[in-house]
Amino acid sequence: MRPTIACVVPCYNEEAAIGKVVSDLRAALPEAEIYVYDNASTDRTVEVALEAGAIVRHERRKGKGNVIRRAFADVDADALLIIDGDDTYDASRARDLVDLLFEGPYDHVVGARRETVEGAYRPGHAVGNKMLTGAVRKLFGNDVTDMLSGYRVFSRRYIKSFPALSHEFETETEMTVHALNLRLPTAEIPVDFKDRPAGSESKLRTYRDGWRILKMILGLARRQRPSLFHSVLAGLIALISLGLGTPVIVDYINTGTVPRFPTAILAAAIMTIAVLVLLVGYILESFMHLRQEQSRLAHLAYPAPTRSPKGLDADRSAKPTSSADRPEETLARS
Structure with a gap:
């Protein structure tokens, strides 16, 4: 035919x-x-x-x-x-x-x-x-x-x-x-x-x-490369946390005290957000693989x-x- x-x-x-x-x-x-x-x-x-x-x-x-x-x-x-x-x-x-x-x-x-x-x-x-x-x-x-x-x-x-x-x-x-x-x-x-x-x-x-x-x-x-996308985003957020937190760590090493306590809390919170963003990326990567499998099966149906x-x-x-x-x-x- x-x-x-x-x-x-x-x-x-x-x-x-x-x-x-x-x-x-x-x-x-x-x-x-x-x-x-x-x-x-x-x-x-x-x-x-x-x-x-x-x-x-x-x-x-x-x-x-x-x-x-x-x-x-x-x-x-x-x-x-x-x-x-x-x-x-x-x-x-x-x-x-x-x-x-x-x-x-x-x-x-x-x-x-x-x-x-x-x-x-x-x-x-x-x-x-x-x-x-x-x-x-x-x-x-x-x-x-x-x-x-x-x-x-x-x-x-x-x-x-x-x-x-x-x-x-x-x-x-x-x-x-x-x-x-x-x-x-x-x-x-x-x-x-x-x-x-x-x-x-x-x-x-x-x-x-x-x-x-x-x-x-x-x-x-x-959507297609979520782990890469979220890794880059998490890295940028982590850099902000390090920028805020590094002076606090230096002060602690030199004096044994934390004079800027609110800044330390903020830096820790931002770093936590960076870790969460990274984890979301890996979770979405699993969903992306599932979607790829479904698309591949739809493709192979013909x-x-x-x-x-x-x-x-x-x-x-x-x-x-x-x-x-x-x-x-x-x-x-x-």
């Missing part, structure tokens, strides 16, 4: 670009169902998408994370590809991403952006992506080259184990950390990234959305993505992959 493939295109006011994205996806994956999720657009996005042959659905709650949450719940497929509707990604590479998912088999394939037109990456976006990706690499201990890419394909078992809790552009961070945390087999393919077409405007706000992504990373660190060799050979003959663009497995090596 041939595996099912679906494409999900989140859109908000992409009248100028959505028609080309849908037509490029249709040419690359003629067997796929293409869903355009309109996020309360005020232009002709819906009409253009329908004219291009897409299935249009609506998510009234603003934010890309809300769209992804809805799409992952509604769309059922063996391979689900997401791509932004702004025509900045090379949609003709969709076949390569999907084929790699089945070849691996992988649960998550990322289209890592490579700039083909100068200025496609705004300076603030490029710097922010490097900083935030670096933070995830430090916290979660694995290779991530383009954490914020909006061009990805997922297996069914990835989708069924992914909670999709974010609301806006921080959803890509949540996707990446989910794969790293469960050590899911993940690969990436370099894809061309270009500037938006004329008449299209970016919805990403560098500082506002960068701050939201940073908060998401810190929140994920608190089979790995597979495609018959005959079907795969036919797809390859339709669109070969150049040797320069052969993918490398960069995330979640198990």
Whole structure:
């Protein structure tokens, strides 16, 4: 039985670009169902998408994370590809991403952006992506080259184990950390990234959305690495206690008395708080392991993505992959 493939295109006011994205996806994956999720657009996005042959659905709650949450719940497929509707990604590479998912088999394939037109990456976006990706690499201990890419394909078992809790552009961070945390087999393919077409405007706000992504990373660190998070917090609190208590201890050693008794009590109380914070971290670590086990079991409840060799050979003959663009497995090596 041939595996099912679906494409999900989140859109908000992409009248100028959505028609080309849908037509490029249709040419690359003629067997796929293409869903355009309109996020309360005020232009002709819906009409253009329908004219291009897409299935249009609506998510009234603003934010890309809300769209992804809805799409992952509604769309059922063996391979689900997401791509932004702004025509900045090379949609003709969709076949390569999907084929790699089945070849691996992988649960998550990322289209890592490579700039083909100068200025496609705004300076603030490029710097922010490097900083935030670096933070995830430090916290979660694995290779991530383009954490914020909006061009990805997922297996069914990835989708069924992914909670999709974010609301806006921080959803890509949540996707990446989910794969790293469960050590899911993940690969990436370099894809061309270009500037938006004329008449299209970016919805990403560098500082506002960068701050939201940073908060998401810190929140994920608190939830996914509680012992580390609470150890750092406990260490900071302990330093305050030592700063207050050291002079009192020195006075006691020199004079045999405690002239600043309230300060001694305060320092002891703060140190007690530090110890409690540390213990809470270790307790939460146990709960986190339980949650990981549950997510892993939800993941294993579905089979790995597979495609018959005959079907795969036919797809390859339709669109070969150049040797320069052969993918490398960069995330979640198990």
